[in-house]
Amino acid sequence: MKKNLFLFLLGLLLFSPLASCKKNNEIQNYINKNNQPINNDELIKKDKKLLLVSFTILKDIVKNIVGEEFLVESITKPGMEVHGYQITPSDLVRGSNAIIFIENGFGFELWAEKYVSNLNVKRITLSDNLEPLFINEDIYKGKPNPHAWISPKRGILYVDILMEALSELDPENKAKFKKNAQIYKNKIKKIDEDFSLFLNTLQKSKKYLVSCEGAFSYLTKDYGLTEAYLWPVNAESQITPKRMARVIDLVKTKEIPAIFCESTVSSESQLSVAKETGAVFGGNLYVDSLSDKNGPAETYLDMLSHNLDTIKNGFNSSREN
């Protein structure tokens, strides 16, 4: 009996300081520098390292690989035009808190070079490991087309490249990142297969994708479509009478059933082409940015599905005359 009492007292002596120490730490954690209690979300945010990316599509892909291990933020917001974005002072503050800056490259982020030169941050450029397709028009002639993520087949490459780079950054989580990446790639693969199956049912003469920006080169190349557009890159999105006439001529000659535009630019010119040619305006595709929560392209997978479904519906529609 005495022995048990001794052990009990010994236990109290040994464990209570630890217990109260742990409790103090917990309390301390919930109080920030200004002695104000902070909520759980802020606590999580505070503990995690920041991965900064250039645009929302990349943010979603990175998030699917790292899960909850890092905080992932995008410089540009949903719905924004990315090419000609103007950096703000708060972007510089965020950049100074980040452990890495991840960008697409291929000249997509016209602002990135200057931005990174003001920061002391590690940089991952996806295009370093991607095969480019080149733009063959205007001032962009000979430059790589940046929009590789538009093709699900290249999206799978994005996941692989990012998985490797992020595993190097955080080797302890390599197995987790690899598993997440595989699950995610399977979902992209499903979208890729469904679209290929649909295209197999279509005659070659029907396979024209007409858009506002020439952002679909990777998609058209990977899936055997022919591409036409009103302007090569959004940063120079002026419509000229010559370009307009060329697209109108093609749509009429090939009796293309539907034409499309993109979410971050005005559809006005393309609506005029539709009116002029009797083609149906098939809707807006998402290219440079995801939509906000209420839109159809909140995630990269949603964006791919929305784009490919919109294209399918357009290809299946009947011309108005």
Ligand SMILES: [Zn+2]
């Ligand atoms: Zn673009």
